[in-house]
Amino acid sequence: MNLSRFPRIKLCHAPTALEKMDNLSKLLGGPTLWIKRDDCTGMATGGNKMRKLEFLLGEALAQGATHIITQGAVQSNHVRQTAAACAKLGLKCTALLEHRIQTNDSDYLQGGNVLLDHLMGINIEYRPGGTDMQAAIEEFGAKLQAGGERTYLIPGGGSNPTGATGYAAVALELVNQANDMGLNIDHIVHATGSAGTQAGLVAGLIALNANIPVLGIGVRNPKDKQEANVFKLVESTLAKLGGPTPQRSSVVCNCDYVGGGYGIPTDGMAEAVLLLARHEGIFLDPVYSGKGMAGLIDLIRKGHFKAGENIVFVHTGGQAGLFGYADYLNAKAVAA
Ligand SMILES: *Cc1c(COP(=O)(O)O)cnc(C)c1O
Numbered sequence: 001m002n003l004s005r006f007p008r009i010k011l012c013h014a015p016t017a018l019e020k021m022d023n024l025s026k027l028l029g030g031p032t033l034w035i036k037r038d039d040c041t042g043m044a045t046g047g048n049k050m051r052k053l054e055f056l057l058g059e060a061l062a063q064g065a066t067h068i069i070t071q072g073a074v075q076s077n078h079v080r081q082t083a084a085a086c087a088k089l090g091l092k093c094t095a096l097l098e099h100r101i102q103t104n105d106s107d108y109l110q111g112g113n114v115l116l117d118h119l120m121g122i123n124i125e126y127r128p129g130g131t132d133m134q135a136a137i138e139e140f141g142a143k144l145q146a147g148g149e150r151t152y153l154i155p156g157g158g159s160n161p162t163g164a165t166g167y168a169a170v171a172l173e174l175v176n177q178a179n180d181m182g183l184n185i186d187h188i189v190h191a192t193g194s195a196g197t198q199a200g201l202v203a204g205l206i207a208l209n210a211n212i213p214v215l216g217i218g219v220r221n222p223k224d225k226q227e228a229n230v231f232k233l234v235e236s237t238l239a240k241l242g243g244p245t246p247q248r249s250s251v252v253c254n255c256d257y258v259g260g261g262y263g264i265p266t267d268g269m270a271e272a273v274l275l276l277a278r279h280e281g282i283f284l285d286p287v288y289s290g291k292g293m294a295g296l297i298d299l300i301r302k303g304h305f306k307a308g309e310n311i312v313f314v315h316t317g318g319q320a321g322l323f324g325y326a327d328y329l330n331a332k333a334v335a336a
Contacts, residue, residue: 001207001241003169006162007058011085012050013042018177018312023279030300031186031309035282036174039289039317044084044116047077047317048197051170052163053085056154059162060091065152067092069141071133073100073263074126075287075324077317078157078194080113083120093122094144096136099129101263105327112324157194164237167200168207174312175210183310185212190314191292192216192226192253193262197316199233202250206234207243217295218255219288220262226253257295263287265325268294270332273322285318286325292316 017040021033041050060068068091072079079095086093095117101108117124127136133156141151154163178185188205192198198216205212218226231251238246259266269290276282276293284290296305296313305311322329 001168001172001204001243003165003172006055006165007062008054009058009061009089011043011054011057011088013040015173015177016040018174018181021280024275027275027279028297028300030303030307031305031311034183034310034312036312036314038170039283039315039319041317043088044081044120045317045320047081048167048314049078049081049158050085051166052158052196052200053082053166054169055162055165056158057085057089057091060152061089063152064150065091066150067094067144068152068154069094069096069137069144070154070158071096071098071137071156073098075108075113075263075321077113077285077288077321080116080320082154082158083117083122086122087120094125094140095122096125096127096133096140098127098131098133102129107326108324111326112322113320114324116320155194157196159194159196159199159233161233161236161240164196164200164203164233165240167197168204168237168241170314171201171204171208171210175205175208175212185312186309187305187311188212188214188314189292189296189311190214190216191219191288191316192230193219193288195226195229195233197314198230198251198253199237201314202230202234202246203237203241203243206238206246206250207241213252216253217257217292218253219258219291221255223253223255226255227251254295254299257291257298259291265328266291266294268298270329272297273329274333274336282315283319283322284315285321286329287321288318289316
């Protein structure tokens, strides 16, 4: 897998650590649990989007862009990381934020990622829930272009073949780490949203002929839609990488842990956040990695993963989002 032919700006502290979670493994009494610390990619409290931004902003700079436009939910981790990379690279940044959740909670509307976005001073505009956000950034970008600006549009979550290439790079990094440690990975599990993380991992693992299955735990869409989104992006990412034609069976999502909808807390998420905090000193996030871990925990309890297996949970970050859910999580922490 030759990634050096694509423009790239190194932004991440990488390789990120691959650590064993002894306490959680013992507590759940099933497989051996490992965690790939992509919450610690370094910049602006870390997270998975910086992996994608290395290739996306590499391409933007190669094209001579000076103004980056992207979108996300109000508590978007992707927007926060894009803002940080733009600050470092001296690029203008506009984010359109969708009121995807109906709430008056000031922590959600002003705290967490929103506070960090404000500190970085990016240009923010809001759109109502249900807006076609891709159309919205295209419209916004067209206006700026008409005014003579050199724009580069990043889709929600940075999920296109260029962004997903960042996670093909992580597949390579992870397989190298595992080989160095003599660790035989049986499954990779992580939270899947805009699909780029899973698509990049699956594409990279196929290109490497690694034969390691990936399970994406959904946080928004039903299973059929999520798997279709991921598979389409696996195909286009492998086309970019020059890899083989993927099998549809390479993409597996479990969307049983979404609960009431995107960004709406679940009891399983709260349990996962507290377990990891109290037994491993690791913070998950309420929207993605908390629900992803809730899925993994439930599947272990149901015997889906077995003793003797090595499971790697990819921690995709998002801790800043905890502060957008402070009241809810405080109540859960006190009650537990
Ligand atoms: C965006 C995000 C995800 C999901 O990754 P996708 O590539 O959008 O599927 C998972 N966890 C966190 C913390 C995220 O911010």
